[in-house]
Amino acid sequence: MNAGEQLMSDVAAYISELVPVNIEQVKNKLSMILTKYHVKKVEKTEVHPDLTDKIQLFLSAKKLEGLSPVTLDSYLLELNTFSKKVMKRVEDITTAEIRVFLGSFEHLKLSSVSRKLSVLKSFFGWLTAEEFLQRDPTTKIKPPKKEKRLPKALSIEELELLRESCKTNRQRAFLEILYATGCRLSEVHALNKSDINYRTSSCRVIGKGNKEREVYFSPKAMYHLRKYLMNRTDDSEALMVTERKPYRRLSQRGIQREIGIIAKQAGLDKKISPHTMRHTFATLTLNNGADIAAVQALLGHEDPATTQIYAQLTEEKKRETHKKYLVM
Template identity: 60%
Template sequence: MINAGEQLLSDIISVLYDRDPSIDVESTKGKLSTVMSKYHTVLVTEDEPHPDIKDKIELYLSAKKIEGLKPDTLRNYRLDLNCFANRVKRKVEDITAADIRAHLAEFNHLKLSSLGRKLNSIRSFFVWLTSEEFIQRDPTLKIKSPKLEKLMPKALTIEELEMMRESCKSPRQRAFVEVLYATGARLSEVQRLNKSDINYQNMSVKVYGKGSKEREVYFSY
């Protein structure tokens, strides 16, 4: 079986001979062989990722591990980036924004949040490549993150509320749950409440949000 070095040498000789049939093939081949013996040559086939991007992914993950990223985060990065490498099969410096968009387009069945996560993994990789000067320009700068759908908050069912009430182990915990449910106040606002903030006449209470901003909320059942 012909190895990568021999294949490269044969391809070079073929190109040179096409340009100048008068060259001494054996002599040229011998000189090129001497030069190429100083290098390690890898044959890249069309059905596998380019060794360059695979090597850069490993370097990137090692750097992020040293920075203290959690194992789950590193695992997700590895899955997303290996999937990307299997799709583009190119050196990192040759990858364009179009390549990244084409890759993401294959996942149009995913939720926007999942698609955004894949893009974030790729973006983090290229930001690192740029900062480490492996590439001149980050191709993800041209790609906007998908707009995430805004989900309306889900209210507790009566059964879920009763379960929370039954799980309370003290009158204080029960009062906490009741105030949260009856007023719709934020958790941090209820934590700051004092008895003096309660207005028993109109069934309301003063709560204090960020920056001690005051507002009045009413009990509603």
């Protein structure tokens, strides 16, 4: 029995339970109607096409809103994982099933589970707003309590040790640019030589949500950037390029690798990445008395609470404050 015949029999049987009818007549009528359609049965072992279609619609809508390709890829990965576990139409997915799905990741950190829930809340919230659903099944699910861990920033001594460990103009320029601007890796990766305003020692970057902001270079960063660019012989427009021919824009992974090499040369046993330099920029500027609203703008944070986590005073700063202001 093919899918169309199975559907016809199931519907006819259901109707006969509601009202007394001639089942054969009902089947004949349904058969005429179903000839206009291609019917395919969804097996229990496959993702329901309704869920797949809704995921694609959601991602298309988010792309139009300006979400970055990296964020969209992350959403797709998380939603594909969900769809393979909960293989139903979106309107049939319950809160309990979403809880069971999230609870199956016992091996992951709470932050990772929270990220999965955040994606699902965004997805089901959009479906509800677009009236594909009458009720959002994620509304009653609270995110796990955040692990209270301070961002890992470098001390001034560690930063100087990294600077002294740079063996090439390229390494020093990369390090100073990441630290002085406080930029995200993706923002620095996208920079071109023509983006640099030498008069103001600044440039404009495109951050999360496709939002543009201005960031600034320190005198050290400008000095080492000029040295790096003066020694380049390629005609690539990219600010950061590969060391070997054919010269091309250095990948994000390549920038990460270069910072890792500098850290290894410095003999530091902690993991250091481009994001560590962003943390260091935020922490050291705030500890030096910078206004938190200004740092928020420089970092491109939409929520002040995100910047606030960097405003934790270091032990050294607390000792200085105690010594300076204690009434003897």
